[in-house]
Amino acid sequence: MNQRYEQQMKKGVFEMLVLRLLESEEMYGYQLINELKIKSNGLFILKEGTLYPILYRLEDDGMVFSRWSQPKEKEVSRKYYVITESGRATLIEMNQLWSDFSKHITLIMEGNNE
Amino acid sequence: MNQRYEQQMKKGVFEMLVLRLLESEEMYGYQLINELKIKSNGLFILKEGTLYPILYRLEDDGMVFSRWSQPKEKEVSRKYYVITESGRATLIEMNQLWSDFSKHITLIMEGNNE
DNA sequence: CATCAACACTTAGCAATGCTAGGTGTTTTT
DNA sequence: AAAAACACCTAGCATTGCTAAGTGTTGATG
Secondary structure (H helix, E strand, O other), X not given: OOHHHHHHHHOOOHHHHHHHHHHHOOEEHXXXXXXXXXXXOOOOOOOHHHHHHHHHHHHHOOOEEEEEXXXXXXXXXXXXXXXXXXXXXXXXXXXXXXXXXXXXXXXXXXXXXX | OOHHHHHHHHOOOHHHHHHHHHHHOOEEHHHHHHHHHHHOOOOOOOOHHHHHHHHHHHHHOOOXXXXXXXXXXXXXXXXXXXXXXXXXXXXXHHHHHHHHHXXXXXXXXHOOOO
16 A cells, blocks of 8 residues: 555654653653654654654643753763653643544444445 | 644544545545534544545545536536545555554553553 | 525645655764 | 664655635525
8 A cells, every 4th residue: 555644644643652652751862763663563663853853843842841861981962851741731632632533533434334 | 732733633544534435425525524524523624625635636546536427407516536446445454554553552542651 | 686605626835744865973783 | 993773963855734715606695
C-alpha cells in the first residue's frame, strides 16, 4: 500500500506519545526515539528531524521545559525534557480526545453496510 | 486545549473514512460531508476545501472513479464517486493498519508508569 | 418576486508538520 | 586509525487541511 497513508495516520499522535513518555520520567531526545521504538514494537520510529521540532514546539507551548545535564567526566551533555503541569493537564485532554476518536473511527470502520 | 492538536489527530484518517463510506455505496461530495458528520456524531466535520482535494487524490490514485449524474428535470447534476477494486483492497489494508496503530497507541497511553 | 439560505462543485494560497539531507561534535567499537 | 553509534541542530521540501473566495442551482421567506 501507498506509504503515504501510513505516514499520514501516524502524524497527529506523535506529540501525544512524546508527552506520554515524558510523563513517566524526564528524557533526552535520542532516548525518546529509542523508547518510543521499543514501546511501540517498532511501529513508531521517529526521525530526529521530526522529534526535535516537536520538542521545541512543546516547549514553546509550555508543555515541557528543558535542562542540560551536567556531565560527569567522559559523558556527553544531554538536553533533558521535563513535563510541566500544563503538559500533564493537556495530556489528560489529549488522551480523552484520542479515546473518543478511536471509538468513533472503529465504529464507522466496523459499521454494517447499510 | 489547543485546537491544533485536535485537528492534527483527525488528519490521516479522513481518506480512510471517506473510502469506507464509499464502500457502502456511491456518493457525491456534499453527501459524504453529511454522512460523515452523522455517522461520527458530529466529531468529523469535513470542510469542502478538505473533501474535494481528498476525492481528487483518491481518484488520481485509482481508489475511486467519478461520474456525473444525469439529472431528471429540476435536479442538480451531481458528481458521484465510486470505489474501485483497488480502493477496496487498499481500504482493507488501511483498516488493518488502523487496528494496529490504535492498539499500540492505547497500550502506550495506558501503560504503567514504569 | 426579490432575497437569502442551502445545495453542490471548484481552487488559489496559506499554515502546520514530517522528512530528507545535510551539518557539528563526542564516545565507543572494530 | 577508521567506522559506527550517540546526541543535537536545521534549511528546505512535500503533503495536507483550511480559509476564503468564486460559480451556478434550487428552495424557502417575506
